[in-house]
Amino acid sequence: EAEVAQSPRYKITEKSQAVAFWCDPISGHATLYWYRQILGQGPELLVQFQDESVVDDSQLPKDRFSAERLKGVDSTLKIQPAELGDSAMYLCASSLGGDSYEQYFGPGTRLTVT
Amino acid sequence: KQEVTQIPAALSVPEGENLVLNCSFTDSAIYNLQWFRQDPGKGLTSLLLIQSSQREQTSGRLNASLDKSSGRSTLYIAASQPGDSATYLCAVGSGNTGKLIFGQGTTLQVKP
Numbered sequence: 001e002a003e004v005a006q007s008p009r010y011k012i013t014e015k016s017q018a019v020a021f022w023c024d025p026i027s028g029h030a031t032l033y034w035y036r037q038i039l040g041q042g043p044e045l046l047v048q049f050q051d052e053s054v055v056d057d058s059q060l061p062k063d064r065f066s067a068e069r070l071k072g073v074d075s076t077l078k079i080q081p082a083e084l085g086d087s088a089m090y091l092c093a094s095s096l097g098g099d100s101y102e103q104y105f106g107p108g109t110r111l112t113v114t
Numbered sequence: 115k116q117e118v119t120q121i122p123a124a125l126s127v128p129e130g131e132n133l134v135l136n137c138s139f140t141d142s143a144i145y146n147l148q149w150f151r152q153d154p155g156k157g158l159t160s161l162l163l164i165q166s167s168q169r170e171q172t173s174g175r176l177n178a179s180l181d182k183s184s185g186r187s188t189l190y191i192a193a194s195q196p197g198d199s200a201t202y203l204c205a206v207g208s209g210n211t212g213k214l215i216f217g218q219g220t221t222l223q224v225k226p
Binding site for chain 2: 042
């Protein structure tokens, strides 16, 4: 069964360092989402791509976060510099697009900033 | 602004019991509603998707209902098992982009 892949699964970094996460959606899925989940809360959307274009990045802290999906397939989310408050689970999801909005999630990347 | 609330925040039941998890949302103009399961430290597993035109969906021991007019959804779990222990998240698809707005989840413990 096709799955959303994410790496790394765990990342520990020091404050002010740069960190990057990678996501490979299910093959053929045009829409890709990055969510952040703080412990004990539900995920919140950071950025949404339709193919290689950003559809919604209204909740992305653009002074330190950036995201790209250059060829409309896999995607990278970057944080520079990392802050203590960025410690969270970063989840990637994909959907087929069109009228199908059912989202499939990857295993997530657990980030700890020290 | 769409807000999603899940009650209760935590629930503990004995094995075999039937149970209901509740989800409420403030804006009835939704595209769909999805229920997810999340095990500790893991990603989300989709359980059921209800389109806005539907009233309910069933999968095995799970049944989810949707009442848009009252802004409510319920997830019914029949004959609960210890393996059902997890956090259950309700998410509402709003607007025309498929963006999901999540509740904070209900953490379920099923005791043997």
